[in-house]
Amino acid sequence: MADGSNGLTIIKRKKVVAGGGHHGGAWKVAYADFVTAMMAFFMLMWLLNATTEQQRKGIADYFSPTIPINRVSGGGDGAFGGDNIFTDETLAQSGTGIAQPTLGSEPIRSDRRTGDDATAAQVAALRDIEAVLLGRGGESMISEEALRHVVTRLTDEGLIIELFDLPDASLFFGDTTQPTSVTGEIAGVMAEVFGIVSNDIHIEGHLSAKSVLHANYPVWEISTGRAEQMRLLLEGAGLNPLRITQIAGGGDREPATQNATEPRNNRLKVILLREDE
Secondary structure, eight states: OOTTOOOOOOOOOOOOOSSTTOOOOHHHHHHHHHHHHHHHHHHHHHHHHHSOHHHHHHHHHHHSOSSOSOSBOOOSSGGGSOOBTTSSSOSTTSSOOOOOOOTTSOOBOGGGSOHHHHHHHHHHHHHHHHHHHHTTTSOOSSOHHHHTTEEEEEOSSEEEEEEEOBTTBOSBSTTSSOBOHHHHHHHHHHHHHGGGBOOOEEEEEEOOOOOGGGTTOOHHHHHHHHHHHHHHHHHHTTOOGGGEEEEEEOTTSSOSSSSTTSGGGSEEEEEEEOOOO
8 A cells, every 4th residue: 555545543552550469458457456456455353353442543643643753754855854744843844843742841721722622632642642653663661462452542522541351361250359460560651651741531441241140249339449459550660649539330321342251351440631721
């Protein structure tokens, strides 16, 4: 065919497909997230089963601390200049510090302020007592063996320190009002720590329920007698007797657990009261 003729020109186009053998892997990410979540769930279940009430409270406090963890910040310049994070003026140059109460110092009184400031001061002072007693941010003043018997909680009434029997260890000998050595140890530490503040104190004794075979079990006398023994222990350890304004025995009428016969219901409640505004 001569040049310049009207012949048909055919153009072939190749279709290029990118990512040949790859078919996506988003499901792997989702599966990894699922496995991680399940691992965290089973670890939580194991911790709930393998720890005591006090240990669980300590774990919870670790993840939501109310005071700085370390007494002294890191060395160096700037934000890590080595300042004491417990000073009132500075928290490593980046915030307001908190003063750690010092045993033997002048008692903290909330009546130096009024209104909301006084309430905040009371709460802060009671939290400081709780932190020192349980050793948050450092070692506890109470031995590990004795600390198993102690739980604390801050309420509208004040700081409640609850001491309770364990299945393998009691605060008193048998069904008597004679305290064991661990009760004396805890009382000694509380008397020392309570010197930080000037709040009044209430003491309550409670007992676990007995079967009908113990119909004549003197629950009122024993619960009140145990509260009285705690009063004597605190005063013997140096606590001002005038600060204890009430002792009471609750018998077996206020169980702490659903099963009223459990040893956990044999307990003392030492309440560091909030001061009246």
